[in-house]
Amino acid sequence: MPRRRETLKIMGAVGSTCAFPFQADELYGQHEHAPGAAPAPKLPTAPSFFTAAEFETITRLADLIIPRTNTPGALDAGVPAYVDYVVSRNKALQQVMRDGLAWLDQRAQGPFVKLPQPRQLALLRPLDRMKDKPRSGDTGLRFFQAAKGLIADGYYTSREGLLTGLGYQGNTVMAEFPTCLHEH
Amino acid sequence: MADKVFDVVIVGSGASGGTMAAWLARSGADVALVEGGPRINTRTDFNTHGMPFHFENRHIPVMKPGKQGFDSERSRGVGGKSLTWNAVAWRFSQRDFKGQTFEGAGEDWPLDYKDLEPYYNRIETEVGVCGNRDGLEDLPDGNSLPPVPMKCSDLIVRRGAAKLGVKVIHVRKSTLSRPVGSRPSCHFCGNCMAGCDVVAKYNSADVHIYPAMRTGKLTLFHDSVVREVSVNSENRATGVKFLNRLTQQEGEVRGRIVAVAAACVQSIALLLMSRSSRYPNGLANSSGMLGKAFIPHFTNGVQCFLTDLVGKPPSNDEGFLDHAYVPSFMHSRKRAYARSFGIQFNYQNRRSTGWTRMIPGIGADFKKAVADRYPAFLTFQPYGEMLPGKSHVDLDWNRKDAYGLPAARRNMIWGDNDWKLFRDMTAWSLRILDSAGAEILSVGEEPRTNHELGGARMGSDARTSVVDHTCRTHDVPNLYVCDGSVFPSASEKNPTHTIMALAARTADEIATRLRKGEV
Incomplete structure (x- = not known):
């Protein structure tokens, strides 16, 4: 909380806030403010930022965090390619991801992807604290927050995640907005 | 065209400039409307029905x-911010106009509710506003x-709020719930703020400007970034100088009256930039008040699950x-501060899923936790009235934009x-949500x-003060400023409807002066 009486804030040159300032609404991908030029959702399968080994770990993480269940999983939705796309355009994330991937292999005492699944999960679970603020040396937490954030963003904005996973039904044409018939 | 002298030159084509232009053109005045951005075809140019997966990022x-061309930071484009607004349309009440009289806080407006009432009436009939008649003193x-x-979710919040004696009412919006003229009613696609492709939601370009151009009395100068309001040695505004947005070529429009309606901060910036030996600190700023008493609403966001x-x-x-909306209820309750707040809520767009990453879990449990909460996600956002104090707008002459103009x-x-x-x-937000039954995801800590x-x-x-009750500047007798910048106090209510009523009233004043030959 800022100091009570007088907090000076210079809000910059142009544009105040968007109409509804959400707290956690912006996706990592939207931090790149270039207009999404061509609607080209087909992403390449070969990574442009990550090495093959790193990409294998990202792919594994995506599958662990959002596996295929009765609905499609992160791999069905092409999430690893989305993660690579966003990270390749975001310098700050590049550092976090590269450091974190190295940290993960170090903790695994070898390639993380070679660990059996229970050990992979055991390594990740203590990091699943999305609301904690990572401290300066918290490479693991910082990495996990970014990775899970990217994977969740990628999946829940994909056709598979949004339409099938969540059951999005909007963006239609309705003659009237229906009156709620539940008892409230 | 350069030799032509218009009756009125209006800078800015948003809710205020568009309303004024149409009202003045209909009154028979010869009007020039100068807008920094391009013409936009609302039916074909917006991504109203886009989905996130249509775009790589x-x-x-x-x-x-x-x-390309719509500058969303400055909302440059014919129609301005009315193209992408959420269209909430409240009338201010007498209490909103008279904070000083009622509570000894803020500034009284030099006009009463009764002065604006006929204009609210006419604007509502003209543009179409949906809503209930709630019979509230403050609204x-x-x-x-x-x-x-x-x-459904509104009714859950309403039930919770009612336990605390707090009302939840139907929102009022300049969006059609029934067809009006050639405009269809809303089809509830849910992407209002990406631009309404059928103009069920009011925008000044399609509802005011283009129809008024058919009278032959309104000339539109788009892609014309105004950099100066010119004033002659007799202390009269003579027109505006602009730069072509695409070619940077200089241009000028002359008029007998100039009205600045470029939206609050941009209007202030334009006047501050229009310096001369007579007005070294900015045009119409002999009071030194230009840029001062900046009173935007402040908000806080709560995200939760019902x-x-x-x-x-x-x-x-x-x-x-x-x-739905929670109208101001604190005026009648004991409290340790002046003025009040209203609460906008449940405006989330279900295409926005940034919150999902905050949900704990890995694997199938995570997916289930997210999917379970998806229909329950709710945003809650109170809007408070800021009192005039030290907040202000100024120019940063060291930061220039592409046109060489200083940043506001x-x-x-x-x-x-x-x-x-x-x-x-x-x-109060947390209290109401608790009463409605909610799991809180996040609470903003700063206004x-x-x-x-x-x-x-x-x-x-x-x-x-800078302008009088007709929005005419005290300093320059044929210069007007008419948009959110002239508000002496802010109320807690969304301001655009009042800005439009004020623009209509100002247009009437100008038309009367022109008719009487006072200009």
Whole structure:
């Protein structure tokens, strides 16, 4: 909380806030403010930022965090390619991801992807604290927050995640907005 | 064209400039409307029906590919911010206009509710506003089209609020719930703020400007970034100088009256930039008040899940974003601060899923936790009235834009009353949500601004205000400023409807002066 009486804030040159300032609404991908030029959702399968080994770990993480269940999983939705796309355009994330991937292999005492699944999960679970603020040396937490954030963003904005996973039904044409018939 | 002298030159084509232009053109005046951005075809140029997965970075841009040009930061484009607004349309009440009289806080407007009432009436009839007649003292009723039914989630919040004696009412919006003229009613696709492709939602370009151009009395100068309001040696505004947005070529439009309606901060910036030997600190700034008493609304965001809806099947409840509203209720309660707040809520767009990453879990449990909460996700956002204090707008001459114009700077300095109100509106938000049954995901800790207001305030004393009650500057007899910048106090209510009523009233004043040959 800022100091009570007088907090000076210079809000910059142009544009105040968007109409509804959400707290956690912006996706990592939207931090790149270039207009999404061509609607080209087909992403390449070969990574442009990550090495093959790193990409294998990202792919594994995506599958662990959002596996295929009765609905499609992160791999069905092409999430690893989305993660690579966003990270390749975001310098700050590049550092976090590269450091974190190295940290993960170090903790695994070898390639993380070679660990059996229970050990992979055991390594990740203590990091699943999305609301904690990572401290300066918290490479693991910082990495996990970014990775899970990217994977969740990628999946829940994909056709598979949004339409099938969540059951999005909007963006239609309705003659009237229906009156709620539940008892409230 | 360069030799032509228009009756009125209006800078800015948003809700204010567009309304004024149409009203003046209809009165028979010869009007020039100067807008920094391009013409936009609302039917074909917006991504209204885009989905995040149509775009690589999952961001739905306002304009379709190849339709660049709309500057969303300054909302440059014919229609201005009215193209992308949420269309909430409240009337201010007498209490909103007279904070000083009622509570000894803020500034009184030099006009009464009665002065604006006929203009609210006419604007509502003209543009179509849906909503209920609620009979609230603080929220005068209007000429409304039928309200849109509340969402299931609104009714849950309403039930919780009622336990605390707090009312939840139908939102009022300049969006059609019934067809009006050639405009169809809303089809509830839920992406209002990406630009309405059928003009069910009011925008000044399609509802005011283009129809007025058919009278032959309105000339539109688009892609014309105004850099100066010119004043001659007789202290009369003579027109505006602009730069072509695409070619940077200089241009000029001359007029007998100039009205600046470029939206709060941009209007202030334009006047501050228009320096001369007579006005070294900015045009119409002999009071030194230009840029001062900047009073945008401040807000706080709460994100939560309504427990009643967790695990329920998802439904198509995008609607036209928020359907309900918590009107100001603190005026009648004991409190440790002046003025009040209202709460906008349930305006989330279900295409926005940034919150999902905050849900704990890995694997199938995570997916289930997210899917269960998806139909229950709710945003809650109180809007508070800021008292005029030290917050101000100035120019940063060291930061120039592509046209060589200095950047406008917003300097926010929160006062004691602002902090008290901010904390209380946050506490009330949590209280209402708790009563409705909610799991809180996040609570904002700092005020954020929205609805920019003040900085060229209206008043009867030329030493302490910039314009009079007709929006005419005290300093220059044929120069007007008409948009959110003239608000002496902000109310807690969304301001655009009042800006439009004020623009209509100012247009009437100008038309009368032209008719009487006073200019």
